[in-house]
Amino acid sequence: MWDSFSEKEKSILENKAVLKKAEANTFLYDSDETCSGLIFVCSGQLRAFYTSESGREITLYRLLEGDICILKASCIINSLQFDISISAEKNTVFYVLPPESYKTLMESSIEISRYTNEIIAGRMSDIIWLMDQIMWQSFDKRLASFLLEESALDESNTINITHETIANHMGTAREVVTRMLKYFRSEGYIKLSRGTITITDRAGLMSL
Amino acid sequence: MWDSFSEKEKSILENKAVLKKAEANTFLYDSDETCSGLIFVCSGQLRAFYTSESGREITLYRLLEGDICILKASCIINSLQFDISISAEKNTVFYVLPPESYKTLMESSIEISRYTNEIIAGRMSDIIWLMDQIMWQSFDKRLASFLLEESALDESNTINITHETIANHMGTAREVVTRMLKYFRSEGYIKLSRGTITITDRAGLMSL
Numbered sequence: 001m002w003d004s005f006s007e008k009e010k011s012i013l014e015n016k017a018v019l020k021k022a023e024a025n026t027f028l029y030d031s032d033e034t035c036s037g038l039i040f041v042c043s044g045q046l047r048a049f050y051t052s053e054s055g056r057e058i059t060l061y062r063l064l065e066g067d068i069c070i071l072k073a074s075c076i077i078n079s080l081q082f083d084i085s086i087s088a089e090k091n092t093v094f095y096v097l098p099p100e101s102y103k104t105l106m107e108s109s110i111e112i113s114r115y116t117n118e119i120i121a122g123r124m125s126d127i128i129w130l131m132d133q134i135m136w137q138s139f140d141k142r143l144a145s146f147l148l149e150e151s152a153l154d155e156s157n158t159i160n161i162t163h164e165t166i167a168n169h170m171g172t173a174r175e176v177v178t179r180m181l182k183y184f185r186s187e188g189y190i191k192l193s194r195g196t197i198t199i200t201d202r203a204g205l206m207s208l
Numbered sequence: 209m210w211d212s213f214s215e216k217e218k219s220i221l222e223n224k225a226v227l228k229k230a231e232a233n234t235f236l237y238d239s240d241e242t243c244s245g246l247i248f249v250c251s252g253q254l255r256a257f258y259t260s261e262s263g264r265e266i267t268l269y270r271l272l273e274g275d276i277c278i279l280k281a282s283c284i285i286n287s288l289q290f291d292i293s294i295s296a297e298k299n300t301v302f303y304v305l306p307p308e309s310y311k312t313l314m315e316s317s318i319e320i321s322r323y324t325n326e327i328i329a330g331r332m333s334d335i336i337w338l339m340d341q342i343m344w345q346s347f348d349k350r351l352a353s354f355l356l357e358e359s360a361l362d363e364s365n366t367i368n369i370t371h372e373t374i375a376n377h378m379g380t381a382r383e384v385v386t387r388m389l390k391y392f393r394s395e396g397y398i399k400l401s402r403g404t405i406t407i408t409d410r411a412g413l414m415s416l
Contacts, residue, residue, distance in 0.1 A: 050336060052344045079330035082337065106322065113321040114314065117328060122287035124332040128258060129290065131339045135379050136260045171343050 004111045016101035022046075022088035031083035035075035037099045041067045044092025045153065048084050049168070058171030060084060061126050062153070070119050076103045077120070134171070143180050144208035146170060147190070147199060157199045212319045224309035230254075230296035239291035243283035245306045249275050252300025253361065256292050257376070266379030268292060269334050270361070278327050284311045285328070342379070351388050352416035354378060355398070355407060365407045 002010070017040070022028055024044075029036050031051055039046070046063040048071065063069050063086075074080040076099055097105075105112045133142055146169065150159045163181065167174045181197065184190045189205050191198040199205060210218070225248070230236055232252075237244050239259055247254070254271040256279065271277050271294075282288040284307055305313075313320045341350055354377065358367045371389065375382045389405065392398045397413050399406040407413060 050340070052340055054344060056344055058339075058343065077325050077329045079326045079333060081330070081333040107318065110315065110318045110321055113318055113325065116325050117285050117321065118287045120325060120328045120332060121285045122289070124328060124335065125287060125289040127332065127335060127339065131266075131335065131342065132258070132260055134339065134343060135266065136262060136264055 001111055001115065005109065009105055009109055009112075012101050012105060013097070017095040017097045020094055020096055022092045022094070024088060024090045024092075027085070027087045029072055029086040031085045033072065034083060035099045036072040036096065038073060038097040038102045039063070039069040039086070040095040040097070041065055041069075042093040042095065044088065044094070045090040046092055046094070047087050047089050049087070050082070050084055056171060057168040058130075059169040060130065061123065062089075068119055070116060071123065073099060073102060075099050076106060077116075139172070139176065140180060140183070141208055142170060143177070143184070144189075144205040147184075147197065148202070148205055151199055151202075157202075159197045159199075160195060161197060162195055209319055209323065213317065217313055217317055217320075220309050220313060221305070225303040225305045228302055228304055230300045230302070232296060232298045232300075235293070235295045237280055237294040239293045241280065242291060243307050244280040245304050246281060246310045247271070247277040247294070248303040248305070249273055249277075250301040250303065252296065252302070253298040254300055254302070255295050255297050257295070258290070258292055264379060265376040266338075267377040268338065269331065270297075276327055278324060279331065281307060281310060283307050284314060285324075347380070347384065348388060348391070349416055350378060351385070351392070352397075352413040355392075355405065356410070356413055359407055365410075367405045367407075368403060369405065370403055 005013070019042075022044070028046070041063045043065050046067075046069070047059055048061050048063060048069060049057050049059045051057050069086070070077075071080060071084050072086070106116065133145075143166075146166065147159065150161065151157060154160075163177045164174050166177045170177070181190065181192060184205075185192050187201075187204060189199070189201045191200050213221070227250075230252070236254065249271045251273050254275075254277070255267055256269050256271060256277060257265050257267045259265050277294070278285075279288060279292050280294065314324065341353075351374075354374065355367065358369065359365060362368075371385045372382050374385045378385070389398065389400060392413075393400050395409075395412060397407070397409045399408050
């Protein structure tokens with residue numbers, strides 16, 4: 001896409017984007033900050049999540065190397081009428097393009113406007129998939145799938161995570177997570193110790 | 209927006225959009241037809257819904273007079289990777305702009321591209337709201353809210369609808385709907401007869 005930009009557009013991207021760093025397990029953007037701009041992840045892992053009025057959380061998606069998050073830009077796209085929060089799950093390096101610069105680009109480049117369409121549509125596809133899972137997949141399948149994904153993200157059979165954190169990812173209560181993890185242990189799929197889950201039967205989880 | 213269009217763009221809209229009519233309670237677009245184009249509702253009521261692999265349905269949103277539906281345009285916006293179906297709930301008159309014409313407009317008009325961003329973002333906001341409801345609102349609240357909305361759409365206290373249809377709107381099983389409707393009746397909120405629900409205590413439902 002870079003080649004399609006004018007010199008002026010390139011210069012906005014080069015000069016206005018701010019490089020930031022976040023440590024693992026820190027909070028970056030609150031759901032109240034509705035217009036932080038466009039986020040571009042260079043390395044690391046961010047988590048975008050939604051919080052209910054009663055304070056329950058659910059993970060909407062992860063942002064990995066090369067991913068762009070546009071949903072903190074409701075001052076540019078007025079119809080983004082929901083609030084997401086973002087936290088860093090690993091040490092993360094990312095660029096933030098401020099809203100006013102992003103707006104200038106959107107108004108001058110049809111390529112960027114079209115790319116924005118694609119990004120929003122992609123996130124929407126993720127969320128409809130998530131809704132499908134929540135409504136029609138049983139919790140054992142969702143939890144098995146979650147553990148396998150976490151294991152892939154960490155590139156390890158051992159996942160350092162509390163039951164509370166899993167509940168916040170999946171939008172459910174801690175007790176529900178604990179009960180299902182104990183069932184998985186009794187089936188020999190995993191081992192449990194304080195703050196750690198180890199996958200012992202990957203094929204068993206995958207068959208779920 | 210019309211004034212911002214070039215003569216060529218205006219002519220595409222005027223000459224390529226096809227006027228269509230659908231009778232109440234007919235099926236319009238299957239989830240397999242991924243690229244029907246842009247739909248603009250002149251009058252009536254369409255229902256956009258998602259169907260799970262196992263055939264369960266949930267209503268994503270309604271399209272009323274003046275509403276635009278863009279989600280049947282995955283050949284233009286590649287990241288729309290989910291399938292929705294559309295049916296007519298009332299006698300409906302609507303325009304369909306074919307995908308190739310819509311694509312031409314998207315490529316020539318930054319206004320249309322930006323408007324597309326807004327429409328997708330708005331639908332995404334609806335769906336995140338829906339997910340919030342599904343996850344964290346109890347079913348009695350959701351059903352009360354559904355009955356009040358249907359009553360408003362029909363401008364009547366009497367709603368002609370089967371329990372099966374309500375279940376398809378809400379993504380649940382018929383038995384669950386029937387049980388809760390019987391509870392509402394026992395509380396004096398509604399009267400039930402074959403294929404009809406009459407709201408008898410609007411304030412009661414609203415307090416839920």
